[in-house]
Amino acid sequence: VQWSLLLAVAAVAGSLCQRFTGLPKVVGYSLVGAMAGFAGFSGAVWPLQGIGLFLLELGVAVVLFETGGRVPLRWFRHNPMVLVQSLAESALAYFAVHAVLAWLDTPARVAGPLALMAMAASPAVLTRVVADTRAAGPVTERAIVLTTLSTLYALTLGTAGAAGVGSDGGWLAGLGAVARVLGMSIVVAVALALLLRVALRYMSPTSENTALLLLALIAAATAMAAGLGGSAPLAALLGGMLLKQIHPGPWSWPRQLGTASTLLTMLMFVLVSTVAAQGHWSAPVAGLALALIVARLVAKAAGVALGNAGSGASWRQALWLGCAMTPMSAVALLVASQFVVDEPTIVGEQIASVALPAILLMEVLGAVLATLALHRAGETRKSAP
DSSP states (O other): OHHHHHHHHHHHHHHHHHHHHOOOHHHHHHHHHHHHHHTTOOSSOSSOOHHHHHHHHHHHHHHHHHHHTTOOHHHHHHOTHHHHHHHHHHHHHHHHHHHHHHHTTOOHHHHHHHHHHHHOOOHHHHHHHHHHHTOOSHHHHHHHHHHHHHHHHHHHHHHHHHHTTTOOOHHHHHHHHHHHHHHHHHHHHHHHHHHHHHHHHHSOTTOHHHHHHHHHHHHHHHHHHHHTTSOHHHHHHHHHHHHHHHSOSOOOHHHHHHHHHHHHHHHHHHHHHHHHTTSOOOHHHHHHHHHHHHHHHHHHHHHHHHTTTTTTOOHHHHHHHHHHTOOOOHHHHHHHHHHHHHOTTHHHHHHHHHHHHHHHHHHHHHHHHHHHHHHHTTOOSSOOO
């Protein structure tokens, strides 16, 4: 009953937010979830576990499967500077956040996971902003690709890092953990892509049954990947990328998913903000969270600028591209949750105390900044506030 009423309020708030402020609905969803979390809503627990964790992973997996299908691998061959931009902004975000937190006397076992979390932008927030503002253009497409790739890096390294917590094997153990996570995720991704490819030979891409089959297979892959030691969102992302290569035709099922996909997305944003609001807020924690946010913003903008020369984008477009990549949401929460679960000590508490406020702030403010960036780039069909 609590969740039903909370989602009903979130749906109304999202609609009113878009109607009266011009901001995307995700801002309304997140604000409702945050207020519920601050009020002591008991329907979401931290760290994530059980059905709440599965639903969050499923929502992220559906989004990443679709965005994975929008990553044009042939584009990197003709324009490798886009890949350089992706690697530069993610690497700079990691090292900048780690350095700033270390300068503020944060223990290395806390700074490392937080830096990995900061690598990931949020394809879920960005795609909702794009849908609500009807944005289209080079900045929009490049922002979706770069956020998806940063998610790929963060999920691989974050899941592997959490699995290797407490290991004394050094670099070899770390590489082994990355190989295990990536390997099992690839196995699930290949199975998902091949099953869908076979289904598309006999089922219409525009059929609602095809969309339901897609959702069911992603749900099965989400459960299997987690059980086999891989990453469910990573498997969905890789599955979408692989299916796009073996089935390059246009995808029509995102429209057919309709209400089911919208409900999952809304639930994901409400769940993230509700959980994130349960963090222990204090002045020292707020200072560390703001330092993380500022270092991340500067690093991502610098990384995009570093790879902009020869990428085919103007410097003005690069500026708005950097701003469009600011949101953090479900992926960052999943990475942080993995570390907290695998190290339930004072270290896990310190990670959560900084990660949760940063995620909540950047889910809301990131959506606002992304909306303004796409509007200033001249790619939205609705006016921004």
